[in-house]
Amino acid sequence: MRKQQGDTVASAFVAEQLKKKPSVRGLHRLIELNLERSRSEARENLLVLKELTSRLLANRPAYKCRQCGFNAKSLHWQCPGCKTWNSLKPIQSMEGEPST
Ligand SMILES: [Zn+2]
Numbered sequence: 001m002r003k004q005q006g007d008t009v010a011s012a013f014v015a016e017q018l019k020k021k022p023s024v025r026g027l028h029r030l031i032e033l034n035l036e037r038s039r040s041e042a043r044e045n046l047l048v049l050k051e052l053t054s055r056l057l058a059n060r061p062a063y064k065c066r067q068c069g070f071n072a073k074s075l076h077w078q079c080p081g082c083k084t085w086n087s088l089k090p091i092q093s094m095e096g097e098p099s100t
Contacts, residue, residue: 007036011034011037014026015030024057027053028053028054031046032050035047062074063088063090064088065082066087066089067082068082068087069081
């Protein structure tokens with residue numbers, strides 16, 4: 001059996017974390033938590049938001065070149081943009097943790 005109180009506390013915690021450190025991943029989590037408690041129209045809107053954050057998380061570039069700023073979804077040994085070797089590093093940004 002699911003505890004309503006637990007969801008409310010979890011949701012408030014995630015919301016608090018989001019204020020301190022905004023991230024798409026945190027937003028995604030908050031939407032998921034609220035989705036479980038929502039009904040009808042609110043639920044429909046949350047489903048749209050969740051779809052959006054899912055896409056943001058899936059489409060984001062994971063690596064960026066230190067030399068030219070080239071964005072890549074996968075790690076290249078040589079930058080496709082400026083041809084510098086070993087210049088791509090994981091991105092730490094709005095989306096939260098760097099992708100591994
Ligand atoms: Zn480059």
